[in-house]
Amino acid sequence: xxxxxxSANHAAALAATxxxxxxxxxxxxxxxxxPITPSTECMEFLCGQEIEKGKVVRxxxxxxxxxxxxxxxxxxxxxxxxxxxxGLAYMVENCVAAAGYRLPIVMSVANRTLGPPWNIWADHGxxxxxxxxxxxxxxxxxxxxxxDTVLCAFRLAEDPRILMPVLCCxxxxxLSHTMAQVEIPTQEQIDRFLPPATIPQRLDKAAxxxxxxxxxxxxxxxxxxxxxxxxxxxxxxSEIQDSFTEIFGRRPADPLVSYRAEDAETLIVSxxxxxxxxxxxxxxxxxxxxxxxxxxxxxxxxxxxxxxRQLFGGKKRIAVLDRDISIGFGGxxxxxxxxxxxxxxxxxxxxxxxxxxDVRPExxxxxxxxxxxxxxxxxxxxxEVA
Amino acid sequence: xxxxxxxxxxxxxQDRSEPLLRSGNSNCGGCGMSNLMQMLRRASAEHExxxxxxxxxxxxxxxxxxxxxxxxxxxxxxxxxxxxVATGIAAVAQLNEEKTRVICLAGDGGTYDIGMxxxxxxxxxxxxxxxxxYDNEIYGNTGGQRSSATPAGAATTSTLHGKQExxxxxIGIMAAHRIPYxxxxxxxxxxxxxxxxxxxxxxxxxxxxxxxxxxxxGWKSExxxxxxxxxxxxxxxxxxxxEVFDGERYQINVEPDFSGEALTMYLALxxxxxxxxxxxxxxxxxxxxxxxxxxxMSGRIxxxxxx
Ligand SMILES: Cc1ncc(C[n+]2csc(CCOP(=O)(O)OP(=O)(O)O)c2C)c(N)n1
Ligand code: SF4
Ligand SMILES: [Mg+2]
Numbered sequence: 001x002x003x004x005x006x007s008a009n010h011a012a013a014l015a016a017t018x019x020x021x022x023x024x025x026x027x028x029x030x031x032x033x034x035p036i037t038p039s040t041e042c043m044e045f046l047c048g049q050e051i052e053k054g055k056v057v058r059x060x061x062x063x064x065x066x067x068x069x070x071x072x073x074x075x076x077x078x079x080x081x082x083x084x085x086x087g088l089a090y091m092v093e094n095c096v097a098a099a100g101y102r103l104p105i106v107m108s109v110a111n112r113t114l115g116p117p118w119n120i121w122a123d124h125g126x127x128x129x130x131x132x133x134x135x136x137x138x139x140x141x142x143x144x145x146x147x148d149t150v151l152c153a154f155r156l157a158e159d160p161r162i163l164m165p166v167l168c169c170x171x172x173x174x175l176s177h178t179m180a181q182v183e184i185p186t187q188e189q190i191d192r193f194l195p196p197a198t199i200p201q202r203l204d205k206a207a208x209x210x211x212x213x214x215x216x217x218x219x220x221x222x223x224x225x226x227x228x229x230x231x232x233x234x235x236x237x238s239e240i241q242d243s244f245t246e247i248f249g250r251r252p253a254d255p256l257v258s259y260r261a262e263d264a265e266t267l268i269v270s271x272x273x274x275x276x277x278x279x280x281x282x283x284x285x286x287x288x289x290x291x292x293x294x295x296x297x298x299x300x301x302x303x304x305x306x307x308x309r310q311l312f313g314g315k316k317r318i319a320v321l322d323r324d325i326s327i328g329f330g331g332x333x334x335x336x337x338x339x340x341x342x343x344x345x346x347x348x349x350x351x352x353x354x355x356x357x358d359v360r361p362e363x364x365x366x367x368x369x370x371x372x373x374x375x376x377x378x379x380x381x382x383x384e385v386a
Numbered sequence: 387x388x389x390x391x392x393x394x395x396x397x398x399x400q401d402r403s404e405p406l407l408r409s410g411n412s413n414c415g416g417c418g419m420s421n422l423m424q425m426l427r428r429a430s431a432e433h434e435x436x437x438x439x440x441x442x443x444x445x446x447x448x449x450x451x452x453x454x455x456x457x458x459x460x461x462x463x464x465x466x467x468x469x470x471v472a473t474g475i476a477a478v479a480q481l482n483e484e485k486t487r488v489i490c491l492a493g494d495g496g497t498y499d500i501g502m503x504x505x506x507x508x509x510x511x512x513x514x515x516x517x518x519x520y521d522n523e524i525y526g527n528t529g530g531q532r533s534s535a536t537p538a539g540a541a542t543t544s545t546l547h548g549k550q551e552x553x554x555x556x557i558g559i560m561a562a563h564r565i566p567y568x569x570x571x572x573x574x575x576x577x578x579x580x581x582x583x584x585x586x587x588x589x590x591x592x593x594x595x596x597x598x599x600x601x602x603x604g605w606k607s608e609x610x611x612x613x614x615x616x617x618x619x620x621x622x623x624x625x626x627x628x629e630v631f632d633g634e635r636y637q638i639n640v641e642p643d644f645s646g647e648a649l650t651m652y653l654a655l656x657x658x659x660x661x662x663x664x665x666x667x668x669x670x671x672x673x674x675x676x677x678x679x680x681x682x683m684s685g686r687i688x689x690x691x692x693x
Binding site: 028054059060061069075076079094207208209213 | 436438445446448449450451452454456457458459460461462463464466467469470471472473474475476477478479480481482503504506507510511
């Protein structure tokens with residue numbers, strides 16, 4: 001184990017490189033990549049690595065970067081790519097395909113606003129495009145978490161009970177371009193954590209066809225299998241956490257990271273680095289005697305509904321922060337979690353940091369002060385942050 | 387040479403033991419793509435194949451899950467992705483030192499139109515892929531709309547009175563990528579077809595074959611006339627049969643006699659050309675222009691022989 005000062009983009013790429021090398025005794029590693037701000041440094045780092053039995057193809061578009069990953073994975077190799085924003089939007093069709101073939105491809109996304117109008121700053125609207133497509137989604141809040149998440153993502157994706165692609169999200173620039181200390185295990189440890197990938201449906205000798213036509217009934221059965229497998233990811237992830245802890249000596253973050261939430265009367269719910277700001281605010285308000293807590297949703301797909309319901313139980317007020325806007329509706333996270341609260345809880349949605357606004361503690365303090373005065377939930381609010 | 391025994395009805399050692407395209411597939415009778423797959427069967431007995439098929443008629447051919455009309459491992463890709471998915475498969479085969487030959491079987495829509503960028507990129511990277519474009523000159527799968535491979539004067543379901551624009555020069559485009567091998571294939575010239583398929587299968591790097599593929603459904607022609615239509619297209623000079631090595635060495639493989647009668651017959655036998663104003667005379671200048679270009683590129687100013 002060594003400690004390195006690296007950006008989260010590099011942490012993701014390094015994790016993918018080590019995972020790629022770990023598959024050298026099996027069918028190797030192959031990845032298609034294409035640059036886009038702020039994910040670019042992840043693909044550049046990958047292009048600079050020597051990976052035994054590995055190849056990084058410099059594609060001509062994100063659509064084809066994912067196409068190459070699909071081919072590689074369908075041929076039995078471990079596969080990884082990275083993109084965000086319009087790159088992810090351009091890739092969507094092949095993301096649907098990757099999920100449909102149930103291929104264990106891992107992708108790192110440095111979340112960025114969709115355009116035009118062009119805007120390179122953090123917003124979760126891009127990865128949320130993939131919400132319903134059969135990809136697992138994990139959101140990180142620091143560089144170590146990004147590194148650990150990518151490693152765990154390979155284990156999750158390749159687990160025979162799961163077998164589906166995994167999206168690892170980090171806030172663009174806020175994490176992707178921030179240097180921080182990251183503990184890097186040795187290749188030998190990674191080899192132990194990531195056994196050779198087995199992709200049972202891979203194109204081998206048998207003359208089967210992947211992705212061919214099917215009837216409505218077959219489609220619903222396949223969707224149902226996919227759905228069940230994804231729901232199983234919560235259990236599988238806890239096993240992976242145990243194995244990770246045993247090999248690396250520290251425990252990767254839970255699907256929900258709750259902070260001083262048990263005895264809180266007011267909860268702040270968020271994803272990504274908003275959660276870090278929320279925890280700071282919690283400390284500040286606790287010092288002033290207010291019973292506030294925070295829940296950071298790390299695993300957005302599958303959404304840990306039971307645990308959320310448990311955490312929400314008995315809370316008076318719940319502020320749900322979304323760094324996204326489902327136009328004509330409200331925040332995506334708010335839309336999903338509001339029903340887990342008790343009937344008499346006040347659940348208020350805030351779309352904050354949309355388009356990359358720099359959300360600072362005072363913004364949260366203000367909206368919490370307002371929430372403390374409210375007697376019922378109002379329509380979700382857009383908080384303008386510069 | 388490799389003339390199939392009994393006109394292709396008998397199996398020889400040159401055939402794969404199993405047909406590439408199994409019986410019971412859903413292709414229309416007289417489909418050129420079916421003919422192509424039978425010829426590929428004969429040319430590929432020695433090879434382990436993996437295939438990528440984008441959205442097109444061939445994606446329907448394979449039939450419904452879990453059965454497959456293709457007797458080789460196959461993946462159905464999205465419409466624009468055949469050459470990129472094949473890139474991944476070929477890369478992994480190479481990493482594992484396997485002899486697998488990776489084939490794309492794509493229509494003209496997936497090649498000339500939506501898949502053009504993908505194709506160009508894979509060609510530029512010189513990926514180890516054999517790309518077969520069966521060109522029925524329309525979007526067959528969706529009911530026969532125009533593509534950029536539709537020739538001027540052909541009526542389609544989206545150009546009811548005949549398409550105005552001329553067909554893209556796909557081999558010119560591929561040759562400009564300086565890929566090791568690009569060739570056109572006439573299903574009516576079996577020797578030449580088998581030779582090219584065999585050569586393309588053993589060659590390395592990006593190889594592109596353009597197959598004029600009769601489509602009775604879209605061309606409004608008799609299913610039994612498909613091969614004859616190709617023969618007429620070749621004879622009249624409308625479909626030149628040639629190959630290009632490394633994007634620079636052009637070789638004309640079949641010398642047409644530029645028969646006006648053949649051209650008239652070619653048009654008359656397909657209802658897609660009816661009442662669109664296209665005639666032997668209207669086609670003649672562009673055929674001549676293209677042949678002048680081919681003669682220049684091949685360095686063969688005087689026709690070698692007529693047959
Ligand atoms: C992205 C996308 N757009 C449109 C379609 C619908 N579509 C499927 S096949 C096809 C046309 C295929 O034409 P071609 O490649 O010439 O093959 P053919 O059907 O003629 O064999 C179209 C438009 C699709 N599947 N995907
Ligand atoms: S529509 Fe044309 S290309 Fe498609 S299967 Fe029928 S004959 Fe073949
Ligand atoms: Mg077509």
